[in-house]
Amino acid sequence: MAVLRILVMGLLLQCWNIFPLCAQQNEIRLSTGYGNSNLHWSIAGNTEGKNPNILSELAWSRLRGAVWNAGLRYSFNRKWGLELEAGYHHITKGRVTDQDYAQDDRQDNYYNEQFNSQGKALTADAVLHYHVGNISxxxxxxFVGYTLQKQEALLLGDEERERDLHSSYKTTWMGAQAGVNATxxxxxLDLRIDLASGLLAYRAEALWNxxxxxxxxxxFRHYTEAYQLKGxxxxxxxxxERLRIMGYYRIAHADAWKGTDRAYYSDGSSIDTRLNWVTTTTTAFGAGLGYLF
Structure with a gap:
């Protein structure tokens, strides 16, 4: 009996040391950090992807600024749990290149300009997870769930060129996601790794001054489907017992397949061409606080 009491006391002491992690699975958290993203798309001259195969392409680079995130982790029982997270990226700096071509394969580049950029981005994720066991x-x-990312990327002029320019390209990536969490x-001290992939609908809308x-x-508007990988x-x-501090790094990459570019003109007419691709990569790092309950 004495040996049994010693073993029980040892287990209780061990559980006390890790009590916030083994008994309190629920957490409300807030974090802030710094984010950086790139966005690149192109269209062809017609719906067959010809005349030329790349008519115009836009490339935003180093869209950077502060990020804020809020999240909830909640366990219904030992097996099932829910996670919600929302984020905001305030883009204060960036550059965008606008290029047009008259011939296939980026030949006869008749327009090539660079502009400043700013903007914003919103993200939201909701997933349901199931604890299957322990490995090492x-x-x-x-987990399975839903993901949404919306971004507004601007083209801004300066004092010397296109002073009153204020064009915008607004994107929406949304759809189902699935992945795995390892904790x-x-x-x-705790370590957490999230890996996910998704099949998304891609929609974009532009104001082009x-x-x-x-x-x-x-x-003009863009329509197509896409996939996403993130970690x-x-x-x-x-x-x-209640307070948790944390640091994080995350990366997300998405590619949209061939789709439709529909341009609208001031005379009321419209025309379709082929959207060749859209690709975006976003990284962020930061730190935050969590309240365990």
């Missing part, structure tokens, strides 16, 4: 000390939870506790004959406020690494440390 990691708690493994596959491991080392006493009060660069070309007078385009209609305003909607100059997140998070390291946390629990202070006391």
């Amino acid at each position: 000390g990691f708690q493994i939870r596959p 491991r506790a080392f006493n009060r 660069l070309i007078d004959k385009f209609a305003k406020p909607v100059s 997140k690494l998070e390291v946390g440390y629990t202070l006391g």
